[in-house]
Amino acid sequence: xxxxxxxxxxxxxxxKDCELSVKPNELLLNVLRDKLGLLGTKYGCxxxxxxxxxxxxxxxxxxxxxxxAATVDGAEITTIEGMATNGELHPIQEAFVKHGAxxxxxxxxxxxxxxxxxxxxNPHPTDEEIKESLKGHLCxxxxxxxxxxxxxxxxxxxxxx
Amino acid sequence: MVNTRILTSExxxxxxxxxxxxxxxxxxxxxxxxxxxxxxxxxxxMKIGKVDPKYIIYIGKIPELRTISKIxxxxxxxxxxxFFDMMRSQELKxxxxxxxxxxxxxxxxxxxxxxxxxxxxxAPTASAAPPLLVLNxxxxxxxxxxxxxxxxxxxxxxxxxxxxxxxxxLTEVHIPALNSGYGAAFGExxxxxxxxxxxxxxxxxxxxxxxSIGGAVEKxxxxxxxxxxxxGKSFNESAVEAACAAAIEExxxxxxxxxxxxxxxxxxxxxxxxxxxx
Numbered sequence: 001x002x003x004x005x006x007x008x009x010x011x012x013x014x015x016k017d018c019e020l021s022v023k024p025n026e027l028l029l030n031v032l033r034d035k036l037g038l039l040g041t042k043y044g045c046x047x048x049x050x051x052x053x054x055x056x057x058x059x060x061x062x063x064x065x066x067x068x069a070a071t072v073d074g075a076e077i078t079t080i081e082g083m084a085t086n087g088e089l090h091p092i093q094e095a096f097v098k099h100g101a102x103x104x105x106x107x108x109x110x111x112x113x114x115x116x117x118x119x120x121x122n123p124h125p126t127d128e129e130i131k132e133s134l135k136g137h138l139c140x141x142x143x144x145x146x147x148x149x150x151x152x153x154x155x156x157x158x159x160x161x
Numbered sequence: 162m163v164n165t166r167i168l169t170s171e172x173x174x175x176x177x178x179x180x181x182x183x184x185x186x187x188x189x190x191x192x193x194x195x196x197x198x199x200x201x202x203x204x205x206x207m208k209i210g211k212v213d214p215k216y217i218i219y220i221g222k223i224p225e226l227r228t229i230s231k232i233x234x235x236x237x238x239x240x241x242x243x244f245f246d247m248m249r250s251q252e253l254k255x256x257x258x259x260x261x262x263x264x265x266x267x268x269x270x271x272x273x274x275x276x277x278x279x280x281x282x283x284a285p286t287a288s289a290a291p292p293l294l295v296l297n298x299x300x301x302x303x304x305x306x307x308x309x310x311x312x313x314x315x316x317x318x319x320x321x322x323x324x325x326x327x328x329x330x331l332t333e334v335h336i337p338a339l340n341s342g343y344g345a346a347f348g349e350x351x352x353x354x355x356x357x358x359x360x361x362x363x364x365x366x367x368x369x370x371x372x373s374i375g376g377a378v379e380k381x382x383x384x385x386x387x388x389x390x391x392x393g394k395s396f397n398e399s400a401v402e403a404a405c406a407a408a409i410e411e412x413x414x415x416x417x418x419x420x421x422x423x424x425x426x427x428x429x430x431x432x433x434x435x436x437x438x439x
Binding site: 047068 | 172205267270272
């Protein structure tokens with residue numbers, strides 16, 4: 001029950017089981033990037049304002065820069081690298097490419113992970129709801145219009161099945 | 162400059178599986194320990210050096226703290242229930258002003274933030290505070306010395322300060338059902354100013370009144386002066402204006418902008434609660 005030093009955790013990241021040794025003060029973001037080499041997830045502000053580090057933990061969108069790695073023992077984690085299947089982009093990724101929603105791209109992995117969970121919860125969102133969903137995500141290229149369009153298009157595409 | 166990419170502080174990490182275990186850890190380490198729930202406040206505070214606990218007690222692995230149930234007419238929300246859990250729960254369906262107050266939180270924080278964390282962090286801008294104050298919520302805190310129930314208004318003692326002792330763990334929030342016929346309303350303008358109100362009416366008389374304020378104030382609190390101006394008297398425009406003036410007094414005079422926008426918000430919230438009361 002006491003973990004003074006490193007402790008072992010087991011996680012399933014993008015469908016692969018991993019056993020890792022983490023320090024109590026290690027953040028999930030840094031474990032993903034530095035230990036697992038998954039550089040898709042970004043460090044933006046580190047204080048919960050920008051959403052760039054969003055990943056899915058047990059299918060819930062959470063900020064990996066404000067999550068201790070030790071707390072995710074036993075969890076299933078999905079990052080942007082886990083969105084495509086067999087080399088085929090996820091419909092949300094497809095829509096982002098098609099609608100020019102990606103400019104510098106730094107905020108996009110976080111936004112796509114949020115959008116995945118958002119559309120799972122609410123498959124037919126209104127434009128207002130999409131705008132609302134983006135409130136925790138900052139895009140410094142200010143490309144919000146195309147991001148909103150892309151999420152809308154993805155929702156329509158995914159509804160087709 | 163602070164590097165928010167990493168957590169520089171070092172601490173011992175505990176993962177209790179029961180409330181009893183958590184409480185015994187708090188009894189041992191209380192003053193040097195911090196309880197970790199969702200992390201969206203605590204880890205920021207640790208990164209910027211505001212707090213530097215030697216022990217972290219993570220309560221996310223205690224299943225009993227995440228339940229939402231009904232005991233009599235009270236809804237009992239476990240301290241570790243997330244905002245998302247609350248918005249989904251059948252038990253809280255009738256607690257509309259609380260759900261309304263949680264609506265504006267960003268998606269990720271809805272999943273990470275917990276009711277217990279929101280209360281114990283005691284930020285003046287805390288989303289859940291104004292509704293809990295007007296609904297007369299109580300919290301259960303447990304320590305090795307026993308357990309006690311505290312009315313929510315006695316929990317908030319200042320900006321980021323609560324009346325909980327270092328060895329106490331907040332385990333439950335009890336939210337009483339609204340009296341039938343009472344009307345409730347909540348309103349906010351960004352995180353600048355929030356009001357919640359519960360009103361009971363008889364014909365044209367306001368027979369019961371609870372009003373709370375949050376945002377640009379030192380702490381979330383009831384505005385008792387405004388309540389007493391309205392309670393027991395006939396409800397009309399001049400009474401609302403007098404109550405509004407009393408409520409605005411809570412905001413720093415230098416914060417003239419928030420004072421201005423708060424006036425309009427106050428009128429709307431009180432009016433809405435009145436109209437919803439039958």
